[in-house]
Amino acid sequence: MVLSRTFEEAILREYHADKGPGFDIGKGLIPGEMHLSAGQEPVAAGVCAHLTADDAVTATHRPHHFAVAHGVDLRTMTAEIFGRATGLGRGRGGHMHLFDPAVHFSCSGIIAEGYPPALGAALAFTRAGTDAVAVAVTGEGAANQGAFHESLNLAALWKLPVVFVVEDNEWGISVPRSASTAVTSNAARAAGYGMPGERVEDNDVEAVYAAAERAVRRARAGEGPSLIEVRTLRMWGHFEGDAQGYRPELATVATLDPLPRYEARLREAGVVDDDAGARIRGEAAERVGDAIRFAKDSPLPDPADVLSYVFAEEAGR
Template identity: 75%
Template sequence: MTIQHAAAPTGLAAAERVELLRTMILIRAFEEAILRDYHADKKPAWDIGAGLIPGEMHLSAGQEPVAAGICAHLTANDAVTATHRPHHLAIAHGMDLNRLAAEIYGRETGLGRGRGGHMHLFDPDTHFSCSGIIAEGYPPALGQAFAFQRRGTDRVAVAVTGEGAANQGGFHESLNLAALWKLPVVFVVEDNDWGISVPRKASTSVASNADRAAGYGMPGVRVEGNDVEAIHAAAGEAVARARSGQGPTLLEVHTLRLWGHFEGDAQGYRPELAEVPEHDPIPAYIKALTDDGALDASAVDGYRAEAVQKVEDALAFAKSSPTPKPEEALRYVFVEGA
């Protein structure tokens, strides 16, 4: 198989391009609000277990183009498995913001009744799941794709992981079985250059994980530039291939992590840290759309205000929802006897 490097696409209508931008703006508004509340009450002494949002937090600012470009091709009947950095994909796939926020805040109205937190989001309504285990989402996506295939549907599964997970056994086993059975699955690798604090060149023997697709007899595509339209084009081909029964595709996107691996990460390992903000994909896409005449710059403030209002409404819902009762902490976690 020849490795393809997606070029800048053409043919998207102005309304479609604006919708991609609005999805990205909504994701960023959500992440910024979570960032604010997460840090609000963890000082003066940093306590990861304290505050409105206890536990670790991994935010996806900078990786919005991946979610917007891929999920634009999916319906709620398609399945998505994500990583420990999942919010952008959950939002782009149509997850209810209220229930998402409530789960992050550990409330009874959350997706998992507040028991899972932000790394363990399970939503039957959108067939979405994620986990903190590296490469965990690939094998379950095979099961979903196998079920879709056996039922004779055109539904697809999309399995997303980071570039560090491409060195895990679950990654390689999943690619092999998906290709062998021609399962309707799209494998996505988000390459943000850093596996926590380890640069990819120090952990991975190939320059592009898309090259690994050849070893399993499937197309491999790498998209450079964190370009939402290039991602949209590559994902469109991969999803269409899966829907038509032609089997899996491996899609790697070179994206950007604007913030730390986790909140509280000082990022002293990043020599390029001072230059990161200038590569923010949202201002770049706004400029591209306005330069092309596809977007009125005055509309952007309205899109941002609308997104912020949606997010603040969701956070207000979460904060006003009850926390699990201590005596019921294990309810919904373990199977209860008949």
């Protein structure tokens, strides 16, 4: 969680460093939209603790915490965010389209898009006779999309090894969940598709860990899919530049930051002390600093190669 937050703080700094005067979304080292995941780290950490590089994760347009937790290479991910030729997608995808085949990670800017590909991965794992699982992540707003319901239905029908994860940060851009969704918890929808559904309150990483352990164990055992919804927290805007005037609770958001809350819990239990905390933060800062330097030192894509990687190319051509 500390590594993910350190990474997001660095991207936040680099993104805003040269957007002025005013705020020009197209300017700077990182042009375009930016969706950061500060506050949602417990979901990724609790779920991905049970996964290996053989398992698949399909994330959302707010993907960095899951990419970090699932072991996506930090250097090449950062280079992709900066639009550099050394990036995961050779600088063509940007931060919402990160693909790392080495750990079966992908994400998309399209709402609920990751659910159907997760079924494909799970079906492939089943056909190959492995016990690998697919984790499909989306936000609470996307749970109203057709792809969400179609995917739950098919996963249950075919008994696929999928863990569906809904991150409920209570805001679909600027629309509160209460104004868009008829049920108070999307976990209740799991019963309609014959699978277990569980809601984790209070952004609690240990509770997420326990729920994910049950769901992943069930999937690996061939018992089919599960749904986990986590009430989490979007500490920053939907996108960078979002004034968040629609959030009446904005003044109290910082007090709910899950990192200092969990650190205090670990200190009270005697698990973490000052030295351990400093070491963890120092290691995270070193890794993130290295990734930022790698991205900045990497070349931009050659405009002459603009049509490369659009279609499959034959060997030797």
